[in-house]
Amino acid sequence: MTSHHQAPQRLSERLRYQGRKFGFEAAGLRLPNGAEGEFETIRHPGGAMAVPLLADGRFVVVRQYRFPLEGWLLEFPAGTLEPGEAPETTIRRELEEETGYRAGRWSDLGSFPLAPAYSDESIHAYLAWDLTPLAAPPAQDADEDIQTLTMAALDLEAAAFAGEVDAKTIGGYCLARSRL
Amino acid sequence: MTSHHQAPQRLSERLRYQGRKFGFEAAGLRLPNGAEGEFETIRHPGGAMAVPLLADGRFVVVRQYRFPLEGWLLEFPAGTLEPGEAPETTIRRELEEETGYRAGRWSDLGSFPLAPAYSDESIHAYLAWDLTPLAAPPAQDADEDIQTLTMAALDLEAAAFAGEVDAKTIGGYCLARSRL
Numbered sequence: 001m002t003s004h005h006q007a008p009q010r011l012s013e014r015l016r017y018q019g020r021k022f023g024f025e026a027a028g029l030r031l032p033n034g035a036e037g038e039f040e041t042i043r044h045p046g047g048a049m050a051v052p053l054l055a056d057g058r059f060v061v062v063r064q065y066r067f068p069l070e071g072w073l074l075e076f077p078a079g080t081l082e083p084g085e086a087p088e089t090t091i092r093r094e095l096e097e098e099t100g101y102r103a104g105r106w107s108d109l110g111s112f113p114l115a116p117a118y119s120d121e122s123i124h125a126y127l128a129w130d131l132t133p134l135a136a137p138p139a140q141d142a143d144e145d146i147q148t149l150t151m152a153a154l155d156l157e158a159a160a161f162a163g164e165v166d167a168k169t170i171g172g173y174c175l176a177r178s179r180l
Numbered sequence: 181m182t183s184h185h186q187a188p189q190r191l192s193e194r195l196r197y198q199g200r201k202f203g204f205e206a207a208g209l210r211l212p213n214g215a216e217g218e219f220e221t222i223r224h225p226g227g228a229m230a231v232p233l234l235a236d237g238r239f240v241v242v243r244q245y246r247f248p249l250e251g252w253l254l255e256f257p258a259g260t261l262e263p264g265e266a267p268e269t270t271i272r273r274e275l276e277e278e279t280g281y282r283a284g285r286w287s288d289l290g291s292f293p294l295a296p297a298y299s300d301e302s303i304h305a306y307l308a309w310d311l312t313p314l315a316a317p318p319a320q321d322a323d324e325d326i327q328t329l330t331m332a333a334l335d336l337e338a339a340a341f342a343g344e345v346d347a348k349t350i351g352g353y354c355l356a357r358s359r360l
Contacts, residue, residue, distance in 0.1 A: 007250050008250065017220075020217070022298065024220065026199055033245065035325070040197075040199035041247070066296040067219055068297075080297075110340070113253060115299065115347070116253055116255075117246065117248075119248055120249055122343070123347070160351075161355065162290065163290055163292055163302070166293045166295075167293065167347040167348050168295075170292060170350070170351035171347045171351050174351070174353065175340060175350065
């Protein structure tokens with residue numbers, strides 16, 4: 001991301017809230033272009049995502065319940081960075097927890113902002129190769145409801161057109177495809 | 181998105197805030213899998229995005245200041261749905277306001293969730309064809325700081341790998357490419 005050495009000027013603070021996984025604030029700001037107004041922001045520690053590719057060309061995908069949408073989505077495994085944690089560490093853990101696979105090789109696909117209109121979250125994407133199923137997969141987080149499946153590229157694209165795949169997963173798929 | 185006819189059960193409400201463009205709430209929930217906890221949610225009316233394709237194969241992109249990141253990103257033109265507004269209406273207006281182009285033809289690319297871990301926002305994507313520059317482009321929103329540029333597909337991919345492109349834009353590019 002291009003930096004500009006000009007931060008928004010904080011004029012007032014209306015609300016500051018620290019949630020379980022991220023913070024939320026509402027503040028009066030003056031932007032570098034002079035615009036003033038009330039702006040709301042999610043403060044997020046960032047995330048990491050794996051694009052897990054099997055030897056036969058299929059992708060490992062998780063089917064996950066998402067309470068804001070009250071439904072299930074198809075997503076690449078991903079997780080929120082713990083304080084001070086490197087994204088490589090996060091994603092090794094999350095891949096094993098969410099899918100029961102371990103990757104022998106990782107390729108860095110860079111990071112991208114998820115919802116920059118109102119969140120500072122960026123997600124770091126990695127292509128995960130040389131996948132082997134763990135004999136004893138670790139336990140999932142208690143608040144997660146996840147199934148693992150494998151999908152061919154064309155089936156994943158069809159699911160994306162049907163609205164069953166989220167933006168980070170489509171983005172990760174796109175970055176991975178341009179490297180394959 | 182797959183619906184499941186099972187909504188999270190609301191146990192308590194800790195915070196409810198209505199911002200300029202979306203709402204925020206923190207509540208104790210019991211999820212369909214039985215997990216209980218405090219969950220934070222962005223309530224967003226949804227958005228619409230254009231993937232504007234010029235006759236020479238280049239894409240029209242906006243370079244936009246994003247205050248949560250305190251920097252500029254390259255994005256496809258997009259906007260938030262006004263109350264009761266169809267996404268086709270939103271995106272026609274936003275394309276003209278943000279880029280000064282009008283599209284003669286639109287193709288529906290479907291919609292996808294943006295940040296389903298904490299937001300109910302989905303964005304509806306359209307391929308915008310037959311672009312003509314407006315003689316008198318409409319005024320931009322006062323709080324926007326936007327430049328229009330055109331980019332070849334390979335340059336847009338390179339910018340994505342450099343972290344200068346957001347998830348919805350990479351997703352829209354990916355869906356558009358699979359239809360071109």
